[in-house]
Amino acid sequence: MVDMLLMILAGVGVALFGFVLQTSIAGVNRKIVGRIQKRYGPKWYQEFLDIFKLLSKRSVTHGWIFDFGVIMALGGIIGTAMFMPITSSLMAFPGYDNFFIFVYLIAVGMLGMAMSASGSGNPLASIGVMRALTTMLAYEVPFMIVVLTIIKLTGTSSLSELGILQQAGGDFNWFVIALPLGGIVAVISLMGMLGKKPFVTYIAPAEIASGPMVEYGGKQLGMLFIMHEITVFIEVSLFVHLFLGGAENILFFIIKYFAVYTALNIMSSVYGRLKIDQVVLFFYKWPLILAVTQAFIAIYLGWVI
Amino acid sequence: MTVELLIILTLVLGLVSYFMGRFNKVYGAVVTIIASMFVFISVGYMANDILDGSTFNYNAVKYLPVFATFTVSYLGIFFAILVTFVFAMVSFFNPFFVEKYKYPAVYNMLYIFSLAGVLGVFFTDNLMVLFFFFEFVVWSGLFIIPLGKSKKAAVSYYAFSTAGSFALLYAIFIMRDVAGTYNLYAGLASVSGTTQGTYVMILLSISAFSKLGAFPLHTWLPAAHGNAPHPFSPVLSGALVKLGAFVAILALVKLAPVGDLQSVFGSYTDATFLYASQYAVAILGAMTIVFGTLMAIRQDDAKKLLAYSSVSNGGYILVALSIGGSVGLAGGLYHIIAHALASAAAFLAIGAVSRVTGTSKMSELGGMIHKMPITYMVYLIAIISMAGIPPMGGFISKWLIFQAVIDNGLILIAVAVFFGSIGSFLYVFRPLAALFLGQELPQHKDKAKIPPFFMLLPMIILSLLIVYTGVFPNYILGFINDVMAELGVDALVIGKYTIQGPNGVLHPTLVASVFGVGVxxxxxxxxxxxxxxxxxxxxxxxxxxxxxxxxxxxxxxxxxxxxxxxxEKYINITEDFYKKLENKVVDFGRMVKYFFFTNKPEVTVFWIVVIIGFLLWGDL
Amino acid sequence: MLSTKFSPMSKEEVDRKWWEIGDFFRRNSLWMLMYCTGCCAIELPPAMTSAYDMERLGMGPMATPRQADVLLVTGYLSLKTLRRLIYTYEQMSEPKYVVGFGSCTINGGIYHDSHAVINQLNKYVPVDVFVAGCMPNTESVMNGFIDLMDLIKNKKANGWKDYHERNDWYKANQKAALGEVKIHDEFHE
Structure with a gap:
């Protein structure tokens, strides 16, 4: 029982670590994007200021489902983050860092947010949710096929074990190198997951007034910001553990994490935005073909670099 | 109480409910509650006895003809307890809807009759008795469905069910021919692995596909489920479709798979292969998933949407059963439970909404949550399970199915399985957003109110069970292990709280409690x-x-x-095919009529004599 | 001599402390809702982009009134848009601030004698900071924002409280300018 409580406390610690890490890195990235656009950029802790400001404001609510959905969203995401290993040996619940838990438990949070947004009664929110779900349908399948290849090759779906397996073979055993086509697909899918341009269709401030977020202000929006930061933490960490050889220690984790997130942000800042059906068509064309090809040659022909 | 007595009593109760229904509509419907609760409790006692290892002879036959033999097997009990539970839960809705039917007494009787038929199918070991009860269920359904919105739906239901029944009948004939007996197990065992076994497998698969609504025999299911009376849709989707799964288990697990690909391709690669028949069924199952998902996304009627989701989930069951092995089979069986509970709860929730608003079209509804919050929560829990999101039962089964798919390296099937899984987020969210959430439309504002207690009760029980199956699946998985032992498959490795898959451990209780901590x-x-x-x-x-x-x-x-x-351009291919087939059949019928049934009776009599003479040629 | 005894703060003091902490966050993260109907809106793009970069002050544009902290009224307001402005202002989450741009919001500017334009914005909604000029140049716009931050720091940006306290007065002014709408539907307002 005490063990369990300690593990849960450790899990909360992981979630908090993820929040602090991602929020700081997001602030730094805002500065980097600012520099790309020849601006000075905000303070590195600007994201914290934004979130705490939102929490301090007095917001409006559209009924109990509006609030309940936000609680479910943040709760689901915190729950998911609690399972995330930070390094390949440091995690709250050793042995239960199953890949599918992340993919499906994260969906509870998404569902909560979607529910709350639709519960606000604003049609723009429903349109935003529709776009978010459609984008999800697009990027998830190629990504899952690549992960299928990895799980089939290694025989484990535990993130930490996958990390250790990659480390055992030296730095060039990382799956982003060992499965090059799969690595490309994973990067593209990760951009979709994080909602980076060109796949940012659901947050469209000028078109549908920021989509699902349209009715939120104050603490609900603040909680959704926290949720967003932890979601990004989960998704980028998944990439680090699955494709970049996990992390031997916490410093490597932070370096890899920062590198991935910054690279995606820099790539994203030079793209325009696709339409929603273009996103679906895109993902079901090249990334899916690449992913299936990669899976086929890796599983049936055994060609792994 | 023996199985025989239970079936006879159920039939008698059906007649009682008919006469009670003639006397008073609502009392007749109350009889359906009593009857289905009684059947459920009896089956529960049976299951309890079986699990305790008791030796009471349920199989004794006293009143029916000698050939009507029964066997209480783990597989039968597994299906029977699930299906009778769904019947029992849904029956609580009957008194509230009975006013709306043209023939309420008939509805009550047929409701109980289909329950009796289901019991017969699951408990008999005689092939002809199985066929009889199979048809009994089809016929009961055939007369219930037109009491809803559309008569045409019943026709298409009947057409596809007949195709399935005939396939079953031919399979029975082949087995009788080979084994020399009508015994189910002996028949299956005697053809397994032989050339006849291949035919039997194909025929049984056709039967299972038509019942389960799998591609390409899926077009009847959405029409029937969407247009059936509101309390009968959950029964169709949660219970009667599972007859197909039962037949599929007979075809895919009881019969040895055919077409050894491992020996053909095994020398070229390290990868392992399944049998050709397994691939064939899995591919059709995968297509079912994709078709069901794509169609469900574009429905406007909430019941039709759920019906297409039943199609898609039937695909998951087929994929899991065809892959087989301990993980695949356990996943398939668990998915049968999870989907039965979730789809029954979702249909009931939609039924409760339609009862007060008179429509289940999403474009005409909105904001029902403000007046029906409990119904909303029931629907929410059901769809979380349907979409395979923890901490609900659907997650456990989807996890097991994913493990099986990945372990066998089925890439293209995995595309369909993942697509269906993500696609289910899309379609289950739609009734949530359009029907329950959003603006509260003024035309329904006054009518909508919290449903009466006896409608809430089954919905709440189902919801609690959905959560239970997602948080503590191991008791049920233990029972599934018994079923699999009977089917001759290795048991799934389960700990006290954990499930061991081929490439990972799942601890559903931990997942649920961590989610709770997060919330x-x-x-x-x-x-x-x-x-x-x-x-x-x-x-x-x-x-x-x-x-x-x-x-x-x-x-x-x-x-x-x-x-x-x-x-949307490509979606009507199968429907168009069946429409063309229908036209051809009608043309053929016209031709037959033109030649044989003319205005002159002597011509007709002549042809009848000729044909009878032709048929009797050999014997004379 | 100071007492070393621990004296619990009263509830007002605790609230005041929290409010000051909140004010620190609020003034460093001002999200704008731009009501760009007037010509002064042209000053905002240079203020936002690389020339002046208001993001370094923590400011940024937002899509909806629910999310925003500052309402920027950039220039003249016709009677038709005033009704929408008030609706938008009332939808914002508290605490909320208003910045009026250009001479039109102060005294009507060059439109002071128009029948269709209101002259003094702060008769209808409480304005915390005016940025004078026709048009104000970008430096003065930025100065206006920094003034607003100082006001928040000194607890003087209390327009939203004033809107609660003197709501009758504001409503009366609004009614006098706009008249009363008898039929509430999409065509009459």
Whole structure:
């Protein structure tokens, strides 16, 4: 029982670590994007200021489902983050860092947010949710096929074990190198997951007034910001553990994490935005073909670099 | 009580409910509750005895003809307890809907008759008795479905069911021919692995596909489920479709798979292969998943949407059963439970909404949550399970199915399985957004209210069970291990709380409790912060415009228009095929009529004599 | 001599402390809702982009009034848009601030004698900071924002409280300018 409580406390610690890490890195990235656009950029802790400001404001609510959905969203995401290993040996619940838990438990949070947004009664929110779900349908399948290849090759779906397996073979055993086509697909899918341009269709401030977020202000929006930061933490960490050889220690984790997130942000800042059906068509064309090809040659022909 | 007595009693109760229904509509419907609860409890006792290892002879036959033999097997009990439970839960809805039917007494009787038929199918070991009860269920359903919205749906239900029944009948004939007996197990064992076994497998698969609504025999299911009376849709989807799964288990697990690919391709690669028949069924199952998902996304009627989701979930069951092995089979069996519970609960929730509003079209509904919050929660829990999200039962089964698919390296099938899994988020969310959430439409504002207690009761019980199956699956998995032992498959490795798959451990209780902790933290954050100001639903951001009409602020029509546009051109291929087939059949019928049934009776008599003579040629 | 005894703060003091902490966050993260109907809106793009970069002050544009902290009224307001402006202002989450741009919001500017334009914005909604000029140049716009931050720091940006306290007065002014709408539907407002 005490063990369990300690593990849960450790899990909360992981979630908090993820929040602090991602929020700081997001602030730094805002500065980097600012520099790309020849601006000075905000303070590195600007994201914290934004979130705490939102929490301090007095917001409006559209009924109990509006609030309940936000609680479910943040709760689901915190729950998911609690399972995330930070390094390949440091995690709250050793042995239960199953890949599918992340993919499906994260969906509870998404569902909560979607529910709350639709519960606000604003049609723009429903349109935003529709776009978010459609984008999800697009990027998830190629990504899952690549992960299928990895799980089939290694025989484990535990993130930490996958990390250790990659480390055992030296730095060039990382799956982003060992499965090059799969690595490309994973990067593209990760951009979709994080909602980076060109796949940012659901947050469209000028078109549908920021989509699902349209009715939120104050603490609900603040909680959704926290949720967003932890979601990004989960998704980028998944990439680090699955494709970049996990992390031997916490410093490597932070370096890899920062590198991935910054690279995606820099790539994203030079793209325009696709339409929603273009996103679906895109993902079901090249990334899916690449992913299936990669899976086929890796599983049936055994060609792994 | 023996199985025989239970079936006879059920049939008698059906007649009682008919006469009670003639006397008073509602009392007749109450009899259906009593009857189905009675059957469920009896089957529960049976299951309890079997698990205890008791030796009471349920199989004794006293009143029926000698050939009507029964066997209480683990497989039969597994299906029977699930299906009778769904019947028992749904029966609580009958008294509230019985007013709306043209023939309420008939409805009550047929409801109980189909329950009796289901019991017969699951417990008999005689092939002809199985066929008889199989048809009995089909016929009961055939007369119930037209009591709903459409008569045409019943016709298509009957057409496809007949195709399935005939396939079953031919399979029975082949088995009788080979084994020399009508015994189910002896028949299956004697053809397994032989050339006849291949035919039997194909025929049984056709039967299973037609019952389960799998591609390409799926077109009847949405029509029938969508148009059936509101309390009968959950029974169709949660219980009667599972007859197909039962037949599929007979075909795919009891018969040895055919077409050894491992020996053909095994020398070229390290990868392992399944048998050709397994691939064939899995591919059809995968196509079922994709078709069901794509069609469900574009439905406007909430019941039709759920019906297509039943199609898609039937695909999952087929994929899991065809892959087989301990993980695949356990996943398939668990998915049968999870889907039965979830789809029954979802259909009941939609039924409760339609009862007060008179429609289940999403474009005509909105904001029901404000008057029916409990119904909403029931629907929410059901769809979380349907979409395979923890901590609900659907997650466990999907996890097992994914493990099986990945372990066998089925890439293309995995594409379909993952697509269906993500696609289910899309379609289950639609009724949530359009029907329960969004603006509260004025035309339903006064009518909508919390359903009466006896309608809430089954919905709440189902919801609790959905959560239970997702948090503590191991008791049920233990039972599934018994079923699999009977089928000759290795047991799934389960610990006290954990499930061991081929490439990972799942601890559902831990997942659920961690989710609970997360929600608790979020709730604490929420509650310590400043209280929000309550505003109305119409006080939303409109770019400064003043809008007073709720419909204008409710997004429910063509919800997924951007993605529907991508495939709407190709979606009617199977429907068109069946339409053409129908036209051909009608043409053929006209031709027959033209030649044989002319206005002159002597011509008709002549042809009848000729044909009878032709048929009797050999014997004379 | 100071007492070393621990004296619990009263509830007002605790609230005041929290408010000051909140004010620190609020003034460093001002999200704008731009009501760009007037010509002064042209000053905002240079203020936002690389020339002046208001993001370094923590400011940024937002899509909806629910999310925003500052309402920027950039220039003249016709009677038709005033109704929308008030609706938008009332939808914002508290605490909320208003910045009026240009001479039109102060005294009507060059439109002071128009029948369709209001002259003094702060008769209808409480304005915390005016940025004078026709048009104000970008430096003065930025100065206006920094003034607003100082006001928040000194607890003087209390327009939203004033709107609660003197709501009758504001409502009366609004009614006098706009008249009363008898039929509430999409066409009459």
């Amino acid at each position: 608790l933290i979020a709730f604490i954050i929420f509650i310590v912060l400043k209280k929000s100001r309550k505003v109305g639903l119409m006080d939303t951001y409109t770019a400064g415009n003043f809008i007073y009409t709720e419909e204008l602020m409710h997004y429910s029509l063509d919800f997924y228009a951007p993605i529907e546009r991508l495939y």
